[in-house]
Amino acid sequence: MSDTPANEQSFQPLNRRSNSMYQVTFSDQSMLELNKLEMEDQLHLVDIISNITPEMLEKPKEPIGRFKRGKRTYFRVRAGEFRCYFEIRNDILYSHYILHKNTLTDYVFRNKLPVKDEQLVEQNQSFWQYIESLTK
DSSP, X not given: XXXXXXXXHXXXXXXXXXXXXXXXXXXXXXXXXXXXXXXXXXXXXXXXXXXXXXXXXXXXXXXXXXXXXXTEEEEEEEETTEEEEEEEETTEEEEEEEEETTSHHHHHHHTTOSOOHXXXXXOOXXXXXXXXXXXX
């Protein structure tokens, strides 16, 4: 007879990677965009991101996608009108960008067009005014 109570004898440690979720961190751009959203959209996006598991990323299916950009593997998750682009660093989900769907920035990043990160997150109003002036 063991000194261990019966309910502890059947204890099986869980594999850390199974059913676990990632710690989530946000880039400056992600935080700026997240803070611009309505509270309901913020909660929806954070809920989706914070419930992503390693199993979901092994064989991504909608609303999650995976692609390579250079040597990095990025993931995209859709949350309503927004997309969050992230990568996994050890056990941390690092959100690089939160972008509104159907924007030029989202299109450029999603289609892996050659662009520097600094250009990708350009949010200066004069830049967008210049772009709009080209169409007139």
